[in-house]
Amino acid sequence: MWKLLIVLGITALLVLASCSPRDFLTRRLAADLIASSEAFRDPQQFQVRTGVLSNDDYLSPEHRMLEHRGWMTGAKAPCPAALAPPPCWDFTLSPSGVDTFQSLIAPGDSEKQSFSIPAASRELVEITGIAKQGNAADVEFLWRWVPLNEVGAMIYHTDLRYRSTASFRRYDDGWRVVLTTSHNGQPLDQALKDAEPVQ
Numbered sequence: 034m035w036k037l038l039i040v041l042g043i044t045a046l047l048v049l050a051s052c053s054p055r056d057f058l059t060r061r062l063a064a065d066l067i068a069s070s071e072a073f074r075d076p077q078q079f080q081v082r083t084g085v086l087s088n089d090d091y092l093s094p095e096h097r098m099l100e101h102r103g104w105m106t107g108a109k110a111p112c113p114a115a116l117a118p119p120p121c122w123d124f125t126l127s128p129s130g131v132d133t134f135q136s137l138i139a140p141g142d143s144e145k146q147s148f149s150i151p152a153a154s155r156e157l158v159e160i161t162g163i164a165k166q167g168n169a170a171d172v173e174f175l176w177r178w179v180p181l182n183e184v185g186a187m188i189y190h191t192d193l194r195y196r197s198t199a200s201f202r203r204y205d206d207g208w209r210v211v212l213t214t215s216h217n218g219q220p221l222d223q224a225l226k227d228a229e230p231v232q
Contacts, residue, residue, distance in 0.1 A: 054085060058208045060113060060160040063172045066210045067199055072222035073176075079152035083124050085110050088149040091193065098187055104130030137182055152185035155225070158194055163214045168203040175231065195228035200227040 067073055081099070082090065090096065091107055099105040105126055112121035126134060138149040157174040175196055178189035199221045201212035210221050219227070 034174070035210060043126065056207050057166060058163060058170055058172075059202070060163065062208060063160050063163060063199075063201065064174070066156055066201070066208065067160075067172070067221065070210050070221055072212060072220070072225060073155050073157070075179065076151035076181060077153040077155075077185075077189070078149040079188060079214075080149050082147045083126060084146040085113060085116065086122050087112070087116045088120050088122070095188065096124065099130070102129075102187060103127055104133050111164060111191060133183065137184065151181050153180050153189040161196070170201040170203075170208070171198050172201055173198045176225075176228070179216050182214065194231045196231045197224040197228045199224050 079095070082096075086096070086107075096105070096107075097098070100107060105124055107122040107124045110121050110123035112119045134150065138148050155176050156179045158177055159175045160172060162173040164171045164173075173196065175194045177191055177194050178185075178193060180186035180189050198219075200219060201208050202211055203209075212220050212222075
């Protein structure tokens with residue numbers, strides 16, 4: 034009897050020793066894999082356009098916020114043929130805007146009519162559920178934007194949460210986030226784009 038218990042105990046230890054922490058999809062592992070993925074860590078870029086803009090572009094919420102903060106100014110301008118119908122606006126950085134954006138843009142981009150700045154990064158709030166079926170799983174999670182600078186703080190509100198679902202797949206070395214399209218679900222970058230705001 035004792036020999037059987039010893040053999041069973043040793044067998045159980047060997048089985049557990051051969052298991053990797055990635056063999057069991059827990060909320061903690063899912064959170065670590067999502068938060069460390071390239072798609073999740075990529076900062077949100079904010080596109081700034083200067084020069085002659087259509088009325089629709091000029092009236093966009095982002096451009097209106099930039100003008101309200103005093104970082105950009107707009108003056109009526111003749112419309113090029115591609116931007117008809119009038120009115121059009123010549124949108125330029127103000128001196129305050131140059132000071133604000135100078136440290137945020139890459140060298141040489143200040144002369145361009147369109148440039149991007151990193152405005153916010155994602156922060157995982159919590160894993161809200163895991164649905165496993167065989168070697169595939171869907172992990173639902175909440176996340177929010179964290180502004181990286183004053184431009185990001187103007188656009189992205191930290192109190193707004195988003196709900197996304199990431200697909201996972203179990204491989205021979207454990208669970209991984211699906212980063213490319215597969216037959217089981219959507220990749221993480223698409224799940225982040227399809228995020229739904231929650232209250």
